[in-house]
Amino acid sequence: MTGQPTTATGGTGVTAAAGFTATGVTAGLKPSGAPDLALVQNLGPDHAAAAVFTTNRIQAAPVTWSRGAVADCRLRAVVLNSGGANACTGAPGLQDATTMAARTADALGLEAGDVAVCSTGLIGTRLPMDLVTDGIDRAAAQLGADGGAAAARAIMTTDTRPKEAARTATGAAGSWTVGGMAKGAGMLAPGLATMLVVLTTDARVEPEVLRGCLREACRLTFDRADSDGCMSTNDTVLLLASGASGVEVGAEELQAPLTEVCADLAAQLIDDAEGAAHTIAVTVAGAATEDDAVEVARAVARSNLFKCAVYGRDPNWGRVLAAVGTTRAAFEPDQVDVTFNGVTVCRGGGIGDDRSGVDLSGRQVTLLVELGAGTASATVWTNDLTHDYVTENSEYST
Amino acid sequence: MTGQPTTATGGTGVTAAAGFTATGVTAGLKPSGAPDLALVQNLGPDHAAAAVFTTNRIQAAPVTWSRGAVADCRLRAVVLNSGGANACTGAPGLQDATTMAARTADALGLEAGDVAVCSTGLIGTRLPMDLVTDGIDRAAAQLGADGGAAAARAIMTTDTRPKEAARTATGAAGSWTVGGMAKGAGMLAPGLATMLVVLTTDARVEPEVLRGCLREACRLTFDRADSDGCMSTNDTVLLLASGASGVEVGAEELQAPLTEVCADLAAQLIDDAEGAAHTIAVTVAGAATEDDAVEVARAVARSNLFKCAVYGRDPNWGRVLAAVGTTRAAFEPDQVDVTFNGVTVCRGGGIGDDRSGVDLSGRQVTLLVELGAGTASATVWTNDLTHDYVTENSEYST
The missing domain is CATH 3.60.70.12 (L-amino peptidase D-ALA esterase/amidase)
Structure with a gap:
């Protein structure tokens, strides 16, 4: 001692x-x-x-x-x-x-x-x-x-x-x-x-x-x-x-x-999050500032529709863009790319590569949103929204 | 004409x-x-x-x-x-x-x-x-x-x-x-x-x-x-x-x-919201300003845990308070009352009337949060978070 x-x-x-x-x-x-x-x-x-x-x-x-x-x-x-x-x-x-x-x-x-x-x-x-x-x-x-x-x-x-x-x-x-x-x-x-x-x-x-x-x-x-x-x-x-x-x-x-x-x-x-079927890393790159990157990543991570889509193994980039669009971050809508597990399904704010090429069957999902507005980046980790999440949180009091 | x-x-x-x-x-x-x-x-x-x-x-x-x-x-x-x-x-x-x-x-x-x-x-x-x-x-x-x-x-x-x-x-x-x-x-x-x-x-x-x-x-x-x-x-x-x-x-x-x-x-x-089992009117009263009332009501309305609790017919006032506490509205934690369908289950920020007296079996739920900070009020209408919501939004692309 x-x-x-x-x-x-x-x-x-x-x-x-x-x-x-x-x-x-x-x-x-x-x-x-x-x-x-x-x-x-x-x-x-x-x-x-x-x-x-x-x-x-x-x-x-x-x-x-x-x-x-x-x-x-x-x-x-x-x-x-x-x-x-x-x-x-x-x-x-x-x-x-x-x-x-x-x-x-x-x-x-x-x-x-x-x-x-x-x-x-x-x-x-x-x-x-x-x-x-x-x-x-x-x-x-x-x-x-x-x-x-x-x-x-x-x-x-x-x-x-x-x-x-x-x-x-x-x-x-x-x-x-x-x-x-x-x-x-x-x-x-x-x-x-x-x-x-x-x-x-x-x-x-x-x-x-x-x-x-x-x-x-x-x-x-x-x-x-x-x-x-x-x-x-x-x-x-x-x-x-x-x-x-x-x-x-x-x-x-x-x-x-x-x-x-x-x-x-x-x-x-x-x-190990309650009822989650996927772990999702939402990375925002090309942001004007780190604060912008975090704000955008968090907006996507909190979109129930995005989270349900991942649960349904649907690389729904429209729901991603809709969440990005609610933020105050610096970006131009026609400069945004969205990549699910390596496949850029949205390019320049519009239709990109074939979404059928995206495999969301595994636990880990990597979502990359490139804003085209700078060099800052950040990652927010979240989960999908599942039947089990609803079950755990409607039947278990916290 | x-x-x-x-x-x-x-x-x-x-x-x-x-x-x-x-x-x-x-x-x-x-x-x-x-x-x-x-x-x-x-x-x-x-x-x-x-x-x-x-x-x-x-x-x-x-x-x-x-x-x-x-x-x-x-x-x-x-x-x-x-x-x-x-x-x-x-x-x-x-x-x-x-x-x-x-x-x-x-x-x-x-x-x-x-x-x-x-x-x-x-x-x-x-x-x-x-x-x-x-x-x-x-x-x-x-x-x-x-x-x-x-x-x-x-x-x-x-x-x-x-x-x-x-x-x-x-x-x-x-x-x-x-x-x-x-x-x-x-x-x-x-x-x-x-x-x-x-x-x-x-x-x-x-x-x-x-x-x-x-x-x-x-x-x-x-x-x-x-x-x-x-x-x-x-x-x-x-x-x-x-x-x-x-x-x-x-x-x-x-x-x-x-x-x-x-x-x-x-x-x-x-x-008629997708998959909802309850329609919830979240009314915030006793707010210092109408903006405060809307901010608090929206924070509660967007809490997935609160929404799951309503689905599970659980008058979970702790989840309500947790959502209220994330806002910038004027209030003192020990002044807040929470009333589910007429039963004040939280009084002065603590345990209130018996929660077993709350009946959440009907479609309509009335949540009243009284902040004790003024006279302004506002209502936000929302839904519970259900298995059907997850089903509709994981299987149906929008």
């Missing part, structure tokens, strides 16, 4: 980096009996932290709590639960979030103000706090350096599989690791059926560097994963640095592996 | 007002053999006209043509076809639209510049012009004062029923009528599977009054009918005044019946 270099643990996800323990338990919040409560502890020697929260103005109690907890750029633990979002629960809900932090702190010998809280599940119902606090006690007793996988599993809601990623970088001063876990299977923009992400690194990083790199990584990855255009009240991305590798890292070194881990997790989220 | 008062014809829809003839024929554009080409003629004595077109920057050829034709505030006929949108068809498509106007003008003894053109159907394919021109000739030969119903039927695409409305007003100077027809069954915002509306009146109205009243009526009705958030390349609303009643009408007299006819048609569009 004195800042000596430590090698990565062999754990996965949030425990891939040294200095972290984690676990997941069944607190009994889910009717299914599946694991539903996770802990992550940063053993140090550093306890630097940064966070990005939902921009939704309706914010769940754990977001309110965690925003305050991370304000001093320092966290020592995170407690997460599935099976209840603790959103729209008023003052009693905030008290519950506070209790979760305090109980975790008690169990681990920490201050409550150093514990972040994340919740996901149904909005508008109180958590059964007796089950939660009992779960926290049991989780605290079984934290381990190989517990990342269990933690990733305990935060799942309609996710069909846990989501973990890690990268190890080696510089002159030695090796260090960035890892993380994520959950969220619908309502990603970032979105409901909430996206929760905990990232960890054993690098020694200044808090302001952590914060800047996390914002940039989120901007390029989670912010551009737009499954269904819906934004959650609970979305949270946390980054904790233990310094356990002893390797000091600046922004220029941290940015790439951190963004890679975030991109990996974002891709896993989209690949 | 000299401005003498004339009584309404007994026709319906666009022929409810005196001075108009219409018809619908099968030109052969639809594989089904259903009627697919309509004509409406204004016999005068006046030929004042106003129009509102899609704000989509990708505009179909008939929109480009009609925008020019109505620029002088004068139209004598409208030719409409289903079975092909003539959108994204470049210069040849514009030539086709021009040919449709010219052929109609020839058949009726008019100038092409007095003929508006409307098309709906698949984007990105040329119209079979030999069939179109033959259809125009046959339609011109059978125009009748009772032809409104046939015209309304000929412009249907995935609509399950034709849509007509009319109102007759009586003032000191006599009676006059406003009537109209509409089509559009999906992608209404106003939207693809395009919304086409032709309105007629036998009142004598100054062109600038027509234009102002049409804009205001559209703002309050069609602009707030948002079935699936998608905007078409072809949306067109035309208003033609014949003056055949001889009754001069100003803006204050015209506005109310015109808005009523538009509201009637908008309601029919939403009631």
Whole structure:
């Protein structure tokens, strides 16, 4: 605990980096009996932290709590639960979030103000706090350096599989690791059926560097994963640095592996989105600005008619153009090309190559919209709109 | 034809007002053999006209043509076809639209510049012009004062029923009528599977009054009918005044019946939206401004998770709040009430009355969001998101 270099643990996800323990338990919040409560502890020697929260103005109690907890750029633990979002629960809900932090702190010998809280599940119902606090006690007793996988599993809601990623970088001063876990299977923009992400690194990083790199990584990855255009009240991305590798890292070194881990997790989220049959990368190129490219890509990604067409394996470039045309981006309609999986079915705003040459039978779809207005580009990842999406979201309450 | 008062014809829809003839024929554009080409003629004595077109920057050829034709505030006929949108068809498509106007003008003894053109159907394919021109000739030969119903039927695409409305007003100077027809069954915002509306009146109205009243009526009705958030390349609303009643009408007299006819048609569009199981009126009250109310109502109306919940008969106020929270409207989260069909399931941003008291089994759903921030209000009409919506839009190309 004195800042000596430590090698990565062999754990996965949030425990891939040294200095972290984690676990997941069944607190009994889910009717299914599946694991539903996770802990992550940063053993140090550093306890630097940064966070990005939902921009939704309706914010769940754990977001309110965690925003305050991370304000001093320092966290020592995170407690997460599935099976209840603790959103729209008023003052009693905030008290519950506070209790979760305090109980975790008690169990681990920490201050409550150093514990972040994340919740996901149904909005508008109180958590059964007796089950939660009992779960926290049991989780605290079984934290381990190989517990990342269990933690990733305990935060799942309609996710069909846990989501973990890690990268190890080696510089002159030695090796260090960035890892993380994520959950969220619908309502990603970032979105409901909430996206929760905990990232960890054993690098020694200044808090302001952590914060800047996390914002940039989120901007390029989670912010551009737009499954269904819906934004959650609970979305949270946390980054904790233990310094356990002893390797000091600046922004220029941290940015790439951190963004890679975030991109990996974002891709896993989209690949596992509720009821989706296709993962669609909407790339807009030839834009006047990156903002234009993102605006156009997001407009296409949010067109229900486009999303239904992909589900029906129809390279419907008319629906793409109709979505492009709703934006304020710089372009001339007769300069736009649209390419589905390599076939340019629309050229110069009109009929292009034979659409029967497009094969949309696979999971991955690449849509390229070339605006002919500049050199900027951006990609937004989304899903198709399917019968299963409707089934999951009409029969499952979130 | 000299401005003498004339009584309404007994026709319906666009022929409810005196001075108009219409018809619908099968030109052969639809594989089904259903009627697919309509004509409406204004016999005068006046030929004042106003129009509102899609704000989509990708505009179909008939929109480009009609925008020019109505620029002088004068139209004598409208030719409409289903079975092909003539959108994204470049210069040849514009030539086709021009040919449709010219052929109609020839058949009726008019100038092409007095003929508006409307098309709906698949984007990105040329119209079979030999069939179109033959259809125009046959339609011109059978125009009748009772032809409104046939015209309304000929412009249907995935609509399950034709849509007509009319109102007759009586003032000191006599009676006059406003009537109209509409089509559009999906992608209404106003939207693809395009919304086409032709309105007629036998009142004598100054062109600038027509234009102002049409804009205001559209703002309050069609602009707030948002079935699936998608905007078409072809949306067109035309208003033609014949003056055949001889009754001069100003803006204050015209506005109310015109808005009523538009509201009637908008309601029919939403009631017949592709695959919808519910018609949802999203009313936002207690807003600081009308713009705030519209922004919030539209955000809720465009939330796929909310729309799926209604389909599943789930009064999921959490999804409503999550959508409200994405807006810039003035409100405090702990001041918001949400009421489904009369039951206030969310009160003060938290848990309200028992949600099991909400019955969502009927077609009509009334959602009231009270922001507690002022006195302005607005209603946006939308639909639920259903398996049938996905089926229609993944198997049917528009």
